[in-house]
């Protein structure tokens with residue numbers, strides 16, 4: 001059951017799609033809250049938790065020792081969120097160390113599962129803090145400065161049921177084209193078409209499978225959105241046709257900020273039509289980002305959104321079928337005001353120049369820490385279809401609506417075809433328009449583990465098409481880290497190797513022993529029919545793609561606490577190796593399973609294992625997975641790109657002679673209506 005509580009007059013975020021009558025919460029003169037519309041015998045938010053509107057909104061409840069707290073989508077730390085605090089504030093912070101409380105997304109859905117059992121979704125577009133046993137170990141507090149919001153209370157029969165209801169509430173997840181399940185190579189720094197050709201050749205000539213190359217800001221002319229540098233990429237249409245012949249797709253990046261440059265039509269039109277975010281005095285707000293000074297398109301304005309979305313057509317017309325939206329928290333290196341203030345502060349410190357004491361030196365260092373400042377988010381306004389709203393009040397909706405702008409324009413530009421779209425920043429609701437990648441991680445083993453733990457939380461919040469920068473974005477990767485990360489990445493829908501400018505090159509062919517990479521990538525392609533089918537089931541039935549063991553075996557204390565193993569779809573349990581120099585790992589089996597160890601893309605061992613604790617050996621080039629009883633794993637013949645995928649013959653792993661079947665989804669991989677155009681076929685063994 002879902003109840004929707006209304007506090008005040010909330011901003012309509014369109015995160016939810018179900019039309020549910022809301023229950024108004026009333027506040028008496030002495031501050032007592034009541035929900036008069038609630039029939040007495042029903043569970044009520046106000047009896048379940050103590051809610052106050054005295055100093056902003058707060059909701060507090062006591063956690064039992066047995067309660068775990070799940071959710072929050074793209075957030076730091078473990079699957080069970082207990083023990084820390086998290087602030088939904090879409091943030092461009094490229095150092096996801098353990099103490100960080102905000103990443104790029106704002107996914108305000110949590111579930112308390114244990115002695116109690118319910119879910120809460122806070123539809124609130126500004127900063128909101130989830131203190132989950134941080135201030136007091138036994139207390140959950142959710143607080144926000146504002147008091148106008150919707151809170152959804154979802155009760156049900158365990159975690160899986162609550163997730164299903166929540167996902168029904170927020171609408172069907174985005175479904176990408178089939179080729180988006182192919183392997184993507186990316187790097188910040190492919191500066192011209194020859195760099196791109198070299199990457200294509202590096203993969204194709206070494207028979208390393210590849211479907212796409214994503215293009216970072218280097219392809220643009222002076223970082224101007226929807227332009228292509230004519231010197232470095234003289235003919236994008238020809239280049240994309242050339243790549244298509246090799247079965248390759250291009251995925252260009254689009255940034256949020258539009259360069260201020262007279263004569264640049266996006267800038268000119270935006271100014272003329274008042275499509276940019278404005279300061280209080282009505283002038284266009286200026287933010288420094290990659291192109292230097294920019295304006296932010298007002299993504300919360302319907303007309304501006306349509307206008308911005310239409311520009312994607314320029315690249316689509318040149319053969320482009322996929323995009324990634326970046327810097328859309330929106331990230332701000334500096335504002336004009338912030339920059340002026342920084343120079344003023346330095347001026348004040350000038351006298352200390354010859355012999356600064358520590359305080360002065362600290363102040364000098366701090367003077368230019370002016371990126372992504374709260375003050376800047378308070379300096380500009382949106383025109384939400386007639387309503388003027390200060391940005392900080394709706395901060396978490398920006399990336400969501402940039403991606404929505406693109407998606408809605410795709411519906412007009414190519415109504416029958418699915419395009420690939422993923423974003424850095426997001427809010428719940430955006431999952432209907434595109435996927436996300438999890439931003440600027442590092443080439444750290446701990447970030448491989450973070451990737452593993454984040455996947456089920458993303459599933460809970462509807463972000464099915466997602467994945468991390470495999471191999472790590474910042475810092476220098478190593479061969480073993482990349483191999484282990486790819487061995488996990490072959491199971492994530494978005495499988496992209498991406499790295500930052502200036503770091504060690506991390507395309508697979510940069511390392512020795514290419515056959516190890518080849519085997520792992522080829523195995524990905526063998527798994528795509530399973531992955532794609534399970535993706536469709538999760539999207540069409542509002543189910544999890546990645547499931548924590550705790551949700552399936554809630555009575556099993558060890559399963560409940562196991563966070564480095566995940567269920568993927570109906571039959572697989574993933575047990576990635578996330579430790580340097582490890583030649584295997586401990587695994588826990590809540591039930592008897594078949595251990596499948598892929599020693600290459602074609603070869604594997606099958607070992608029945610009984611429930612309980614085991615140590616499995618797993619070499620650097622091997623992929624360990626477990627198959628649950630009663631399930632089959634179909635494997636396509638290996639190939640080098642999705643265009644070569646052969647659905648006519650499958651190798652089927654699992655128990656023979658038991659009449660087991662697997663339901664597989666097939667379609668052309670790009671038409672838009674999966675229920676109408678797709679077909680379910682039955683695989684047997």
Ligand code: MIG
Pocket residue numbers: 187188216217253326327424439440498499500
């Ligand atoms: O300020 O476009 O997260 O994937 O390579 C950095 C350059 C801007 C951040 C993205 C990253 C991308 C990078 N971008």
